[in-house]
Amino acid sequence: MNLVAVTSCPTGIAHTYMAAEQLEKTARKLGHRIKVETQGSMGIENELSAEDIRAADYVIFAAGIPVRNPERFAHSRIVEVPVQDAIKNPASVFERVGK
């Protein structure tokens, strides 16, 4: 699958990036393509373009706080998971996406 994701968490220091790392790692293992935008203490990084979003089969929100600039995803299929799940059990997130 072609996937994009947005990660964030309350203080934006650690979990944002841990979730991103987990999603990237697991996607690679499962043979998916994924681009992850992080919204953390350093601001928005690896920002998803309109093109990225249009080309994606699903959008994963692994966010502990509301995602910024959510209008971009108006026409996407969004799967929302708690950011802790992305970290602790990333495989389950992809299972949910498949369904």
Added chain:
Amino acid sequence: MDLAFRFPLNAGLHARPAAMIQEEAGRYKASIRFLNRTRGVSADARSTLALVATTTAQGDDCLFVFEGSDAKTAHGAFRVFVDRVLPHVDDGMVIPAAPATAAAVLPRPLRGARTLSGLAVSPGIGIGPAFFLEETDHATQVVARDALSPDEEFARFTAAADAVDGDIEGQLRASRSSAALDILRVHRSLLRDPSLREGVRKHVHEEALTAEQAVRAAAGDVAAVLRNSSSGYIRERAYDVQEIALRLQQRLSGSTALPGLQGPVIRSVCIARQLSAADFVSLDTTKIAAFVLQRGERTSHTVILSRIARIPAVSGVQDIERHLLQGAVVIVDGYRGVVFPAPDDQVERFYRAERRLRADRENAVAVAARQPAVSKDGYRLEVGANCSSVADVQNAIAHAAEGVGMFRTEIAFAGNENPPDEEEQTALYTDVVKCAKGHPVIFRTFDVGGDKPVRWLPLPAEENPFLGYRAVRVYDEFPEVIDAQLCAMARAAAHGPVRIMFPMISSVSEVRTLKDRWSRCLQSLDERHVRHGEGIPVGIMVEIPSAVLQMEALCDEVDFFSIGSNDLTQYLFAVDRGNANVRHLGSDFHPALWKSFRMVLEEAHRRKKWVGICGELAGSTRALPLLLGLGFDEISIGAGAVPQVKNRLRRTNKEECEALAQSVLEAGTVDEAESLLDLFSTRSGLMRLIDQDLVVLGSRADDKGEIIRELLGMMEDAGRITSGDAVEEAVWQREDTFATGMEFGIALPHCKSPHVLMPSIAVGRMEHPLAWSDGDALVSLVILIAIPEQSAADTHLKIIAALARRLMHDEFREALLRAQSREAIVDAVLSQTSVLQGAPSV
């Protein structure tokens, strides 16, 4: 005749320097007035109280005015006093900083408990049964009776004053504590103060009061003046005046007992409305777990004594009799300014853990302080202290000084009527060596001038004492005195490492003459079969420019050099630093000064000789990179500054400093030099994200709260956060959102807080795994991250983000769990900067 100067002491003109000025002024017949030009007030230099009442603060423009038969002599002496003695008066003293008010945020386990809040005036945790100290009530002492004639009443006062003076003398002789000595001396000077006596005389004559009433009135007048001061420190000296008044009244009433209190028999938390210094000194401090005081004092002698005795204390606690019960166990938190009158199990458990934690922290800080100061790239710079007394040496060793870089010998004997003989000097120098506990001591031979006619070295008054007959130049006229000194130093050297140093050297022939004298002294000791040290290094102070230019020849003659930067600056730029009109011409950062230093260092190091530096510049943190860069072997500074300077050194890189020194030496002006310095400081002052002092391996914390507090304690000690409690609350608030435990036995508590000064990471590896949150695995590695409120995207945040990502990989986690040293953990955390493209190493 005038003497202008800028007041140097941080704490202002308080009782101690005022008493010293009074003592000095008392030696002369001339009238000596002290003027504070900044504030437009003046005082008789013979009155401690009047001096203190001027509320002179650091930096004030001051003036001594001398008039009378020996005005010139007095002027000369005061010049030396102002230049050499006054700046060091508070060297050993720690003025308590404005203490924290009762903690705004208490740790969660303590909330809900009944507390009394006050001022945290002496740190520590005290647990024990409450014991109310009996007090002497000032008001009831004055017995109403008819006054005798004014002359008779005044005579009664004088007799009582003499008696109390004698008591204080006795206490001075008996006391071992240098802090108590200070206080007693201040009391004695207050007692002898003309303002007080004049006040009593006036009240006795003009109002026909009894001596007791007059004492109370006069003391009240003086206290009122002090209480009007804008300085909190001086306001509290009013209590000292009350204490003296009380002692006088007790004497007048016929009591000959020394002030004293009945203390507790078992170790207790002592409670009182107020506590006088004299009372404190009479208590057995081993029986005191803590003090709770009603009077809201911050800098009283009692507080100072508590801090020195390391007894926790909280002051300003209201209604002590109503809230505290004799015998009930109370807990005193001297860190937070809180008292628990009825602690439950939870509070008690918290504090027993807290006490252990704080002890560990203080120990770690002390151990770290005692390490030699080695720069980041492995260069060792010795940090010694300048001392003038045995108490100074004790203080220096306590502050982790690595030796006595200069012991000023003339100060110890300044009060002598007769020249100190060999026995007297041997006793003192031996004491000094023993107190130094194996660290080297450099004794400087007498540095006395025609301007300060020390009674036992009668020298003519001079027009220009700084360019005159002083220090080594006078030794040939007083051979017995200097011979006695040299023999005494050699004898003291039998007890520990000693070096001797000659001041004010201007030529090689001078040194040769001195060395001859030195050999003759050693010979005489051998002939008398008196034990002395062997192979004692002989050095000189480099403070005269001609010596700088004769380094090659001087290296043939002596073993080491110590640059006296104060005098060298004056002689080099022909500037009197006491003269406000020209002071700026002798700047600490003039390239020419540093060129002279380099000349000394280059030649000395070429010949493998040691070079140190004493003088104000040595202790300047601003100058530190230059001192390091130029390659000094040692710096000798005030004891109190030693720990910070060592800390600074450990964070500095010598190679970078060498480059800095080179550019400063090439600078054309002071302004250029200072800009280069400031640029350097900003760049290199930034601390790394994590350092060894933020890592603990094998923590014995019992629960989540304890390890968090342990890690925050390390951050607080490293100066990275301002309030452990406030940051702790931020960490818990983040935990409330969702727990930060991860699958792999690692927890990542973190927060953003305005109490965090710089992004920081602390790591704790547990001795026993802890529960972190329900349902999660036990945690054996805790990584605590704290960042400031305003965090722009900066390198540190990038590193933290990269660290978070790395934690998702097995190999990295394994590396952290298996690391064998704190250094390895630091490297592991920082090394993954290679993950980032183009990120500079930190």
